[in-house]
Amino acid sequence: GENVEQHPSTLSVQEGDSAVIKCTYSDSASNYFPWYKQELGKRPQLIIDIRSNVGEKKDQRIAVTLNKTAKHFSLHITETQPEDSAVYFCAEGGNEKLTFGTGTRLTIIP
């Protein structure tokens, strides 16, 4: 079945520095790779996604890279700010359901 491994489980970075979260997946048929951000007590919300025909996508301080051959994808946050503190989930899927990673708790140190 589908499996997504996410690392690290916790990450602390100084404000202004960059943060990188990595995920690997096993299903070769996966073609959709979203990233969700979940603040404390809130719902997961999509922050960026990438499709398998694209290697990189950027949206302001957030970027995602995808290596389909190696079956891994990464989230990059640059110039981190206190409001970036949250739990981040990667996910992979095909046409319908998503399989989520175990989450990364990111803490931005002022």
Add this chain to the structure above:
Amino acid sequence: DAGVIQSPRHEVTEMGQEVTLRCKPISGHNSLFWYRQTMMRGLELLIYFNNNVPIDDSGMPEDRFSAKMPNASFSTLKIQPSEPRDSAVYFCASSFTGGLYNEQFFGPGTRLTVL
């Protein structure tokens, strides 16, 4: 659009009682997902529906859990009888599948506590 609506937002019940969680997906979406989130197990997919039909219920823990989607605008997740280990946040999410994008939109969740 009000987004995905879930009720109740919080539920506290005693072991053995029946619990019913409700979800209204975003209008026009044709897929609905029920997730359970705990510290230990993370975000788990319990069951999902497409066009009101259950497609994959392999994540449903056991027979105490059941889900229905009688129409395109309403779904329920029922636990009977409830147990303390069912305590978790239950999220409902919806999406439109069949197009180019299948972003899932989550509801606010129901925090269930079983005493």
